[in-house]
Amino acid sequence: MSENTLYDKVWERHKVTTLPNGQDQLFIGLHLVHEVTSPQAFSMLEERGMDVTFPDQTFATTDHIAPTTPSGRERPLEDDAAEKMLSALERNVDEAGLTFFGLGSGKQGITHVVAPELGLSQPGMTVACGDSHTATHGAFGAIGVGIGTSQIRDVFATGCIAADKQQVRRINVEGTLGAGVFAKDIILQIIKELGVDGGVGHVYEYGGPTIDRLDMEGRLAICNMSIEGGARAGYINPDETTFDYLRSREYAPTGAAWDVALEHWNAISSDADARYDDEVTIDVDDIAPLVTWGINPGQVVEITEPVPDSAEMTARTEREAAEQAYSHMDVEPGQTMEGYPVDVAFLGTCTNGRVTDFREAAAILQGRSVAESVRALAVPGSQTVKTRCEAEGLDKTFIDAGFEWREAGCSMCLAMNGDELEGEEVCASSSNRNFVGRQGSKEGRTVLMSPAMVAAAAVRGSLTDVRRMDRGEPVQQDADVTGEEAAD
Amino acid sequence: MSEQRIAQVGGTAVPIPGDDVDTDQILPARFLKEVTFERMNEYLFYDARRDEDGALGAHPIDSYEGASIAVVNSNFGCGSSREHAPQAMMRWGIDGIVGESYAEIFRDNCKSLGIPAVTTDHEAVEALQRWIEQHPTGEVHIDVREATVEYGETTLDVEIDHAMREALLDGIWDTTQLMYSNLSKVERTATNLPYVGGFDSAD
Secondary structure (H helix, E strand, O other): OOEOOHHHHHHHHHEEEEOOOOOEEEEOOEEEEOOOOOHHHHHHHHHOOOOOOOHHHEEEEOOOOOOOOOHHHOOOOOOHHHHHHHHHHHHHHHHHOOEEEOOOOOOOEOHHHHHHHOOOOOOOOEEEEOOHHHHHHHHHOOEEEEOOHHHHHHHHHHOEEEEOOOEEEEEEEEOOOOOOOOHHHHHHHHHHHHOOOOOOOEEEEEEOHHHHHOOHHHHHHHHHOOHHHOOOEEEEOOOHHHHHHHOOOOOOOOHHHHHHHHHHHHHHOOOOOOEOOEEEEEEOOOOOOEEEOOOOOOOEEEOOOOOOOHHHOOOHHHHHHHHHHHHHHOOOOOOOOOOOEOOEEEEEHHHHOOHHHHHHHHHHHOOOOOOOOOEEEEEOOEHHHHHHHHHOOHHHHHHHHOOEEOOOOOHHHOOOOOOOOOOOOEEEEOOOOOOOOOOOOOOOEEEEOOHHHHHHHHHHOEOOOHHHOOOOOOOOOOOOOOOHHHHO | OOOOOOOEEEEEEEEEOOOOOEHHHHOOHHHHOOOOOOOHHHHOOOOOOEOOOOOEOOOHHHHOOOOOEEEEOOOEOEOOOOOHHHHHHHHHOOOEEEEOOEOHHHHHHHHHHOOOEEEOOHHHHHHHHHHHHHOOOOEEEEEOOOOEEEEOOEEEEOEOOHHHHHHHHHOOOOOHHHHHOOHHHHHHHHHHOHHHHOOOOOO
C-alpha cells in the first residue's frame, strides 16, 4: 500500500468512518453540478424528504446541453428537451440555495474549466462531479472523482461518497518537449504506453521534470484524461506554479487566510520518501505530435509513425480493437496518419478549451485560412475564457481564418447541444474521446490531437505535422495566463 | 430505509461480446437529455442495434429479449460516468453481469443500483458466451454469497468486489441513509478541514 503520498494524506483527512461493507465514507469538499446528471439525483432527494446538506461546498453550472450560438441561447431554448433540463437545474439550485453560474452569469462554462479558473479547485481538496472528467481538478493536487447519479444523491444528502481506496502509481515524465508538442501529447503518450485500462484500480500521480515545467493549463489537460487511461483520478503535487495560478482568483483565500492556506497546501504534497504501489517512467524527449488512429484513446501514433499492424500485436484484445478501428476509421496499417482528410475541426472542451489552447491554435491560424472543405468550430470552455480571448483579439484571428467563434459549452465533444458530426465526417478534435458515435454520428470519425494540430489540420484540410508550419507571432504576449483578471 | 438483500440473481442470459464497450455505445449521449431514467431502456445500445437503414436485429440485445444476465468482456462500461448506462440495462431487464472486467465508475454505478457485477477470466467468459448461444433458453445464475456462476452442468468460481458483495448481502447498496446516520461525524471531519471554513486563521 502507498504511504505518505498526497493521495494518502487527502484520503486520511477526508475519511469520516469505515462503512460496514469495508468501504470508507469520504467527505467531498467541492461538489460540482451540471444539468445532465443531477436532475434525477435532486428528484431522489425530494422523494426521501432530504436537503442538500452542504450547500456552501456545492456549485452548479450548465455545460453539456448549452447551445453555442448567441441566438440558440435565447430562452426558451429551441430544443425542448434541453430547455427542460436547464429549467430543472435552475429550479433545483434555486430551491437548494446553491451558487449557480448560469447562461447569463458571465461565468458559465464547462464545470472543469469554470471551477479551476474561479479558484474553487484547490490543493488538498476532494472534488466530485457527475462527470468522468472530474479528474481534471487533480492538477491542483486535489483528488477529483467522477460519480454516478446515485452517488450525486449521496453527496447532496450527506456530503460524502462511499469509496474504496485505490493504489497509487507514480508516473515520472522525463524529457524536453519540442516546438509544436504540448501537454496533450504527453497524456496521449502515457495512454499509448499504459493502455486504456492500465489505470483501473489506480490513481495516477504525475510528476518529474517535464510535469514540473508545465503551466497549470497544461497540467489540467493531463489530469483531465486520466480517465481515458482507466484511472478514476490523477493528480500533480502543488508547487509555486499552482500557487501563482490561484493567487487572486475569485474563490481563492486572501490576506491572512492565504498564508494559512499555503501552509496546508505545502504540507499536503507527497513526501520525498512517499511509497507508491507502482512507478513508471515515460520519456517524451523529442516525441512528435500525436494523433489517434482508432476508436479508443489508446490507439495513438506520432504523426510521423505508421499505424500499427494488428498481425504484430500479441494481445488478442489489442488485435481485435485494431481490426475494428481499421474498418471504422478506414485506415491501413503501415501508413502514417499524415494526409488523412478532415471535414470538421473542433477546438474546445474540458481538455483543451482554455486560453493557452486558443493562443496556440491562433498562432498557427495567423495569416492563414481554413481549407474550403472544412467546417471549423472554436468553442471556448467558459465565458471567462471567451472574454479573455476576445480581450487578446484571438477571436478575430479565428474568425478571419474561417472558424466559427462560438459561445461556451461542451459542444461537439459529445454532441448533446446540436453541434455534431454528420454521416462519415472526420473531425480533427481537441477533445478527449474518439469512441464510435461520440460526436453525434455513428459513422462519424474522431481524431484526437492538440489544439495546434487541430488548427494545422483545419488549414490543410487533412492531418499534418504542425511542426512544419511556421508559427505566427502570438497576438499578444502575456506571461500570466489568466491570473490578474480573475479578481474582476 | 430498508432495502432488499440480493444474494442471488438469475434467468436467461445475453452475451454482449467485445472489449472496451464504452458508455457512449451502451447509451448514446443524445439520449441523456431527459430529467428521469424512466425511458432509458428504450435507448439501450441504440446505435449499435441499428443498421444503416435503422432496422433492428443485428445486436444480441434483440436476439435475447427477456434476458436477466449480461455476459461481457473486458473494461466494460468505460468512458463517461453516466449512470444512465446501467440504468438502461437494468430497466431493460438485466439483474446481474458476468464479465472479464469493468470500468470503475460503471461498477460503482452497478453497486448503487444493486446489480451484482462479477468477474472471471477470458476463457470462462467466452465459454459462457458460447454456451448461451447454443442454449438461448438456458439459465445462468449468479450466487453473490458463494461467488459462483451456475449454468448447465457448470459451476464457475467468480470474483466479486468485497464492498459490493457485502453491500448486496446486507441490503445496504443504497448508501445514502447509512452515511446520513453518520452526519455528526461528517460535520466533525468537515470542521477539521481548513478550507471548509475558508482557511479562517482563527481556527
